[in-house]
Amino acid sequence: MNFPEDFLHYVWQFKSFDFNELQTSDGAPLKIIHQGFLNKNSGPDFSNAKIQIGETVWAGNVEIHIKSSDWLKHNHQLDTSYENVVLHVVYDHDVEIKRIDGSVLPVLELKDRISNELINKYETLFLTLTDFPCIAQIRSVDRLIVDSFLSRTLIERYEEKTIAVFETLSELNGNWDETFYRFMAKNFGFKVNALPFELFAKAIPQNIYSKHKDNPLQIEALVFGSAGFLNNKFQEEYPAKLKKEFEFLQKKYKIKSVEVSVWKFMRMRPQNFPTIRLAQFAGLIVNSNHLFSKILEIKEVSNLRNLFENLPINEFWKTHYHFKKEVSGVSIQIGKTSIANILLNAVALFLFAYGKHTATQHYISRAIKLLESLPAEQNAITDKFYQAGVEMENAFASQGILQLKKQYCDKKKCLSCGIGIKILRQM
Structure with a gap:
């Protein structure tokens, strides 16, 4: 097993695990009515989830870890913002976790529910040492999906750049x-x-x-x-x-x-x-x-x-x-x-x-x-994407590519990338 917590976020968000006869670690029947919404800010990983445990339907947050003990490692037991977690989703359940009020936190263990095939796909695709992880697969992604994500990264890039503008403006x-x-x-x-x-x-x-x-x-x-x-x-x-x-x-x-x-x-x-x-x-x-x-x-x-x-x-x-x-x-x-x-x-x-x-x-x-x-930029980074089959018709696209490489490819944040997610799901 060689994957980060982000991989489990992907597995949970897209329900890429075995749903057959789900139950908590203590044997209670479990049903996922809604897995919630991924939270990119501080606090639990997924918000507004709806989970049925036994006969009771719970609405609240879901926290995800590689091991149950990571809850303690991250000091969530001292943080009241985690009191509304209704389900702890982990790969390996190694220790019982209690909330601040002393109640036991329900756990769903995924270790035997994620296929080895999916794990191998992830490791093959996202742990590569090439110029960018999906260099061999990106040409297979529908151009509409690529362009859509580049629109997002372009906006991210310019929002980051405006920080320096506003600092000088204030000065x-x-x-x-x-x-x-x-x-x-x-x-x-x-x-x-x-x-x-x-x-x-x-x-x-x-x-x-x-x-x-x-x-x-x-x-x-x-x-x-x-x-x-x-x-x-x-x-x-x-x-x-x-x-x-x-x-x-x-x-x-x-x-x-x-x-x-x-x-x-x-x-x-x-x-x-x-x-x-x-x-x-x-x-x-x-x-x-x-x-x-x-x-x-x-x-x-x-x-x-x-x-x-x-x-x-x-x-x-x-x-x-x-x-x-x-x-x-x-x-x-x-x-x-x-x-x-x-x-x-x-x-x-x-x-x-x-x-x-x-x-x-x-x-x-x-x-x-x-x-x-404006014409697309030509540099060492854009050249690699051109060679991999990515079309860039203008500077809007090439600026998006530069942000994609800097903030996603270089940081191996493939599971936060619309292109990376699409590739993993179609492999």
Whole structure:
């Protein structure tokens, strides 16, 4: 026997055991009128069950353990929330259990009622050491079931992500524009320079830019200066002008620049250098200060992409990857893949979070519609599911897959997964 308590939850919930002549451990006839509802919070495992023992019908909770003695091990004998347990379902009944009031707790032992075939199926499927447990079986599951569960995991993923949004929102006294600005900056850094971009956004609040919205050079000076890139002497006119502007603005606003050493250039393609990303970020600010307010106003998700296209980026960056050396043929606009990444990880997230925070469903619907309009992500995780036969038509599905892998597959929570349950029942 090599299975967790979750397996017994599955067996009880789906009545996957021998019902012939059920009786309690002390020989009383037992009938399951309703097995109850699985409780994922604290307290007994199943609530609102209806059990007949002898001639008496009991309504209450059901608790499930591998061994009866687990009741004592988990200190349920000291917890009044377990006083309404009407049946203790166990695999192995090894000790008599009494409630706090001294009454003996009725027990149903399942050890001889679960088929070895079902146990072997579980061990074969869910104790595998592959990339994810059902890698060999998931292609056999009806697509409707897969898509339905991915819809659930997608919502779970975004609800988890909103926690960080709400924490920053609280820190910034409910300022949605400033909160979005910080998350947007972090996304401009992608994985490699996410932290430096986050530090940079904290060094210079968004409201400072609004005071210079009609002067692109000053906004660019604020961006590169706050990021720590204007501390050298420059021969070329553009960076020299930026340095001069920033020296004045830094004193005026008491800006403490980020240490330039935190920015990473190594093993990156030049078009992803942080200097190029900062030039694009400056162009975005010039184009759309208080960006989140504009995002909320846009009703058609197809128009959201326009906010990140054709940005007013200084001509200097067409011939430079950084301030040191002139090159040729630099692509300075944000690429389609990068825009999709920003729309997915910042825009859709904030539409979802704002909808949750304000209890406004149409913002949540716009977030979901946006995800459905974006291409599915391609990475090591989604590639494994593609190879296993899972179709992902858009980012809604791929985000659901990432949550499925993180919260279900990696944690072996197959019996809490709609896909895993379906596979076990059809094997």
